[in-house]
Amino acid sequence: MPCGEYFTSYESRMGLIPWRTQRIALVFGLPIPFLVPFLVGGGTLTLFTQMYIFAIAVLGLNVILGYAGEIVLAQGAFMALGAYTTSQLLGTGVGLLPAILFGGVVAALVAVGFGLPSFRVKGFYIAISTLALQFITEWFLNNGQFEAVHGGARQTLPSTPSVVGPVAAIGTDLDIYYLALVFMLAFAMLSLNLSRTGIGRMFRAVHENDLSAAVLGVNVFRNKLLAFAIGGFMIGVSGGLFAFNIGFIDPQFFTLTLTLEHYVMLLFGGLGRVWGALLGVGVVTIVRDTLQNALQVAAEITGTNATALVPVFFGVIIIVVLVVEPKGVLAALGKIKEYLRKWPFAY
Amino acid sequence: MVDVTTFLDITVSGIGLGALYALIAMGFALIYKVTGVLNFAQGQIAMIGAYGVVFLGTGAVLSSPLPAFAALAATIALGIVLGIALERIVFRQFIGEPVLSVIIVTLALGGIFSGFIAFLFGRNFRAYPPELTFGSRIDLVAGATIQTAFAIAVLLALVVVAALMLFFRYTVTGSILRAAATDEQAAMVLGVSIERTIALAWTISIAITAIGGILLAMSSDGAGFSIEATGIIIFAAVVFGGLDSIPGAFIGAIVVGLLQEYGSFYFEGGTAIVDVGPGFGEILPLLFLLVVIVVKPYGLFGTERIERL
Numbered sequence: 046m047p048c049g050e051y052f053t054s055y056e057s058r059m060g061l062i063p064w065r066t067q068r069i070a071l072v073f074g075l076p077i078p079f080l081v082p083f084l085v086g087g088g089t090l091t092l093f094t095q096m097y098i099f100a101i102a103v104l105g106l107n108v109i110l111g112y113a114g115e116i117v118l119a120q121g122a123f124m125a126l127g128a129y130t131t132s133q134l135l136g137t138g139v140g141l142l143p144a145i146l147f148g149g150v151v152a153a154l155v156a157v158g159f160g161l162p163s164f165r166v167k168g169f170y171i172a173i174s175t176l177a178l179q180f181i182t183e184w185f186l187n188n189g190q191f192e193a194v195h196g197g198a199r200q201t202l203p204s205t206p207s208v209v210g211p212v213a214a215i216g217t218d219l220d221i222y223y224l225a226l227v228f229m230l231a232f233a234m235l236s237l238n239l240s241r242t243g244i245g246r247m248f249r250a251v252h253e254n255d256l257s258a259a260v261l262g263v264n265v266f267r268n269k270l271l272a273f274a275i276g277g278f279m280i281g282v283s284g285g286l287f288a289f290n291i292g293f294i295d296p297q298f299f300t301l302t303l304t305l306e307h308y309v310m311l312l313f314g315g316l317g318r319v320w321g322a323l324l325g326v327g328v329v330t331i332v333r334d335t336l337q338n339a340l341q342v343a344a345e346i347t348g349t350n351a352t353a354l355v356p357v358f359f360g361v362i363i364i365v366v367l368v369v370e371p372k373g374v375l376a377a378l379g380k381i382k383e384y385l386r387k388w389p390f391a392y
Numbered sequence: 393m394v395d396v397t398t399f400l401d402i403t404v405s406g407i408g409l410g411a412l413y414a415l416i417a418m419g420f421a422l423i424y425k426v427t428g429v430l431n432f433a434q435g436q437i438a439m440i441g442a443y444g445v446v447f448l449g450t451g452a453v454l455s456s457p458l459p460a461f462a463a464l465a466a467t468i469a470l471g472i473v474l475g476i477a478l479e480r481i482v483f484r485q486f487i488g489e490p491v492l493s494v495i496i497v498t499l500a501l502g503g504i505f506s507g508f509i510a511f512l513f514g515r516n517f518r519a520y521p522p523e524l525t526f527g528s529r530i531d532l533v534a535g536a537t538i539q540t541a542f543a544i545a546v547l548l549a550l551v552v553v554a555a556l557m558l559f560f561r562y563t564v565t566g567s568i569l570r571a572a573a574t575d576e577q578a579a580m581v582l583g584v585s586i587e588r589t590i591a592l593a594w595t596i597s598i599a600i601t602a603i604g605g606i607l608l609a610m611s612s613d614g615a616g617f618s619i620e621a622t623g624i625i626i627f628a629a630v631v632f633g634g635l636d637s638i639p640g641a642f643i644g645a646i647v648v649g650l651l652q653e654y655g656s657f658y659f660e661g662g663t664a665i666v667d668v669g670p671g672f673g674e675i676l677p678l679l680f681l682l683v684v685i686v687v688k689p690y691g692l693f694g695t696e697r698i699e700r701l
Contacts, residue, residue, distance in 0.1 A: 114492075116491070162686050163690075165686070166685060169495060173685065176624055176627070177681050187671070188670070308499070351511065353507055355507065355509040356506065357507035359500070360500035361504055364498075364501070367489075384643050
């Protein structure tokens, strides 16, 4: 047995799971999410479902922000578009899956539309225009004049819709759990593979230096729009699942706070890393849930409005992460590993 | 529905609203020009100013509130201290970091500020102390009228704007700020302390933003969470004016104020020509912003950026 693992070809270096340890971890780790419903139940299961749904949205953000480097501040708006489209289509009886996927398509189209200015401008102009989209969407959804389009600000979704057309009704917590898990795994796989293909490398080239990328023959505008489309689709799908999971939609769910929350998750785990995004979603969701419960208790005891402090907590985490380790927790773990490997020598 | 007196009425209040926005927009443009930071937390900082007076001047949180004008002065002082503190503690860490980090940090700060304010006051409207509220209306030419509180707020805003313009034009410190904004390295060679200049820019920016928040609140007799939305509306003003131009920010703010007033009078509610639903007044500047970004991204007076490899 050789001392250590070596890559002998480019293919093995670029493999999906390059290290032996990772392969072993995958074999033991992959069944865990499928077994979770047998171990926990009720509220915890719903928390896991929520985690997977947010993971899809954060993976979508990762494609746009982490891969292509476009700052999009309309996470809430894209999710809302997916959610309201899904809700409207469920009413027509096409089934859950087509409704959710079409919600993703609508979000993707709007994302591409708001990506069009990137033909002329970049960076913070996109941030500003998507922030404007966020506010316009909130106004649009709260507006009774457009009720024919979005079907009312507050809507209740059917609790046991059929999956495709009239067949196979689903609706239990367990069904939603597996649905979200399958979607999440599919999109995680898509993101991982995206970063290994030429498209992903072009995205990264655009991210690092769009001018050099253009000089090297990369079609910058097209690649940005492609990133908007893929990311927007994922975020829209996540919105549809979110709506179905909660069973009720309200524009208040899809505010700038949600965007901030997803940025915390992505930046905490590490920008541009799929595993980082998943780790970030897991950790932040659990911490957020614990904190929210604690604040709820505190609010009841002290009689103050303590739950309003949740965004404060997110803000502090983001700033601390960006000061201490802008590349995220995964990069920090890598540094620690590297230090321990060489210890007690300096290099 | 379109008659001259109402039109004049709305135009006057639009210009007034624009003058109030101008302070916040100029705070943004100043800090962008000197440090390159895009402050997405302007709305929340304005809200700190607005609620600062409520905090110090009314009995909402404190058991023995300050007299109204002392509270006003103390809030402005608080804005200055906040500016220094933010620069020292937060933004100094992010000099030379990518745009993304800085934008996210300001967004996070916005979340922190609005979270704290919601914690202290709830998301409700809070009335100002009676010394700072005025009930009557003032008559203007051709039958147009304007609320006294609004008129006073606008006058004060114009005074602050004029003072700022004079400060930049005729004082040494103002010249140093302009020099550092135009060419940081040349200013350094000429003996300007960039560190101190940046701290000064933050102080002025946050202070005038806080003043803008106070005046916005005064114009409606109390502080409300609607001030938070100013943070995005002023983007329309500064982008139209050309991001790094302070006079541009002023002109942009006036245009945006007019748009908002016309939008809310002619496109929503009972007075509307075409009713597109409540809140359109604040959406119209955002639509305008999108048009500006697509058509003329460098605005009226902005410097077009030329990139080289």
